[in-house]
Amino acid sequence: MDNVNAHDISSLDKGIENNKLLEPVFRPLSIKEIQPEGWLLNQLKIQAKGLSGNLDKFWPDIKDSKWIGGNAEGWERLPYWLDGFIPLAWLLNDEDMKSRAKYYINYIIDHQREDGWICPDDEFAKKDLWAFFLILKVLVLYHDATEDERIEGVIRKALLYLDRNIDRQTLYGWAHARWFECMIPMWWLYERIREEWILELAAKIHAQGFDWISLYKHWPYKKPIEKKRWSYMSHVVNNAMMLKSGPLLWRMTGSKEQLESAEHMVDLLDKYHGMVTGVFTGDECLAGKSPIQGTELCAVVEYMYSLEHLISITDRAHWGDRLEKIAYNALPATFSPDMWTHQYDQQVNQIECSRQDNPVFMTNGGESNIFGLEPNYGCCTANLSQGWPKFALSTxxxxxxxxxxxxxxxxxxxxxxxxxxxxxxxxxxxxxxxxxxxxxxxxxxxxxxxxxxxxxxxxxxxxxxxxxxxxxxxxxxxxxxxxxxxxxxxxxxxFPMIINIEPRPNNLYAVTRGPLVYSLAIGEKWVRINEDIPGREPPHCDYEVYPVTPWNYGLCIDIDNPEKSIVFEEHEVGDCPFSPEGAPVVAYVYGKKIDWSKENGVALPYPEMKWISDEKEKLKLIPYGCTNLRMTEMPIFNEK
Incomplete structure (x- = not known):
């Protein structure tokens, strides 16, 4: 981008010698400068009325967190929740939500130790520092919303503690994999106080952290790992997060390789694990390109957050395309329309969401695709809140x-x-x-x-x-x-929207138009489960979802001229557009029933095609983000 602050490689060394961070091409606006409107405002209101705006009222890991002196989880869950709850509260200008956020932040600040340690657990040597990195990111976000003068001193004191201790206690576990997240509060602090020790601490953290760039130079995950084999390196959320690591580090080093690292990484992830919705699979580790493998909700929102940084630092427009693809398809599809329940894993071809003794997922459990309060594991329950608010902040x-x-x-x-x-x-x-x-x-x-x-x-x-x-x-x-x-x-x-028939593995295809992916609408029946488990009272219940209409179809489409085969129809953009009933645009296309079996609650990866109906039926496709059950990748009968 010639007229903007494009990267001038020749000037980098000079900037580093002067102990200056290199500038991102674009700077995000502050929370106070952005006001959502229209359907986006309604979506944020739906979120505030659902889990995001109410977890602190009933979920022990927030309501009774160790971060505020309670007995429940005291590691990543409260910071995760605040990371989305804070921008949600201030974007909506909701005084009650603001006061609740302030209560948590005030307690955390008031209980920071004199030596700088800020987490509930005093055993630094025995604690993974991931939550430490995470809470400092949250404090930066809180300062953006409030300009609270305490935050600079709190973060400085915490990072000084880290600097004093990291030489003898190296990073491990999640902090080892996610070291780059600490660059966000460090760069924020350095731009305010310009103290050289911050850059030196960043160099230590980088040296101790996992080398993602080297891993991707010799990419070992060209196929799904064997079932039940879990690792930090193939963990889907770690891979979504690390995409911003190189560009964040570039601001200190000036390395062109680091600046451009995400391009190669995303190419590999797309090639071997990519989905038509813009995300890659991981349930919980990288799972290949089958439409029945899952993608974890945490990976969806963290991929979005990485893309928001990539847009800012690199100026590459295609990162904006990718961010919209994920936000308008994968993000809303992993929630119930009222955002009171969510999945741990979503599937591109998702004909049923039910408990299974032998689930299709690589390492995740049998409840991973049900809709509920905390299916499989509670990290997504806390982390789901950041998706829509941070997207709004990146407009x-x-x-x-x-x-x-x-x-x-x-x-x-x-x-x-x-x-x-x-x-x-x-x-x-x-x-x-x-x-x-x-x-x-x-x-x-x-x-x-x-x-x-x-x-x-x-x-x-x-x-x-x-x-x-x-x-x-x-x-x-x-x-x-x-x-x-x-x-x-x-x-x-x-932007006139063009219909695209995207080839997928095993002779399947997906229909896209503009930024939206279209899926076969499947009638659904919701069945409440786990009623005896505390915390599963309405409206934050657990549900299985079963199909009540057929799903085993191939589509009759002229691939070279799909506009002749597919008719789009617009409807009102109502108060809840991301729902089967509220879909603002639908597509009609003819299809034929085919032989396509299911096993353990999922469709087989591709149909057997032992028989094909002679009868054509008029089928309804709706945006992927409006679905709860869906078929997205289907065979096509190429009809001229």
Missing amino acids: FMKSNDGLVAAVYAPCSINTNIDDTKVSVRLITEYPFRDTLNFTVTTEKETEFSLWLRIPAWTDRAYLEIDGKQLDICAHEGYYCLRRKWSGETSFTLR
Whole structure:
């Protein structure tokens, strides 16, 4: 991106010699500068009314956490929850939620030891430091929301403690795999106080942490590992998190290899484990490309968080495309529409969600794909909260010459550019529609650039401004709208959505259009289970979900001209668009029943095709993110 702060490799050594962190290309806006609107605001409200906004009222691992002097879990779960609950509370400007967040933060700060240790467990030598890294990230987020003056001192004292002790107690376990997460609070602190010991501590942590770049140079996971064989290196969440490790470290080292490392890593993950929804499988370790293998919810939200950093640091537009693909498909599909229950693992072809003695998953248990409070394990219950709020915070960012529309969702921003108040409002029903209406307002005339990300899936994007229609020629995935802005300026951006029939393994195919993946809508019956387990009272119950309509179909589509075979129909974008009943767009296509068996609650990876019905049936496809049960990868009868 020529006009933005693109990476100038020749200048890196000078920056490092001066003990300066290299600048990310884009800077995220603060929580106070972004206001969600439209369907995005409704989605955040749904989340606040569901598990995210209520866990502290009934779930022991939050309500009675050791972090606040209780007896329940005192490691990662409370920090995980706060990591999403804090931005959710401030984006909604919900005073009750804010006060509850402040209670937890105040308790944690008030109980930090004089030597800097901040976690509940005093046994530093016996404790995995992952939760230590995580709570410092949370404090940075809290400062962004509140500008609490205590936070800088708290983080500095905690990192000094780490610096004094890490020489004799090296990283291990989760902290060894996730060392780079500590760079986030370290870089935040360094930019404020410029003390050299922070960079030296970062070098120690990097030296002690797992070398992900070397692993990916000699990639050993080209196929799923054998069942029940678990490892940190093939762990799906670790692999989702580590994608940002190289670019984060680049800010200190200037290494081009580190800056660009995620490109190669994602290519490998896509090639051997990638799904049409933008994520890769892992249930709980990397599981291959079969549509019946699962992807853990924690991996979904952590992949999104890594992409948000990649957009900021590298400026590569395709990371925005990927972030939207995951946010609009994999993220909503792993929750019930009311967000009171969630899955541990979601499947691309998911015909049933039931307890199984012999589950298909590589290392996860038999309840991993049911909808419930904490199926399989409670980490996702705590960590699920960050997905939508952090996505909302990534809609717009700042460049050195203006603003960047990084991902698209309805929102408004209010910020300052060159000491001038600037607001941008985006009214849109995207991703369910192709039209985005912008209004830019400035208090006085000022010149700046508004960089618009142009998705790679469209080749016909155009702009309507000043009474003219302009065809867009994107440069490296962005279109620069630079002008002198004065008063109020409105314009419309359109992304005509193209139908794509994506080949998948074993002669299966998936239907996509724009950023959305489409799946066969399957009728469903929800059956409450685990009623005798404490904490499973309504509305946070556990459920199995069973199909009540057929799912064993192949689609009749002209692959070369799919628009002749598939008819799309738009419906109102209501209060709960990510639901089977509320799908704002549906697709109709003809299909035939086929021989496709199931075993242990899942469809076989691909159909036997021993028989094919002669009768065509009109089938309904809806966005993947609107489904609870679905068939996404299916065979196609190529009909001209």
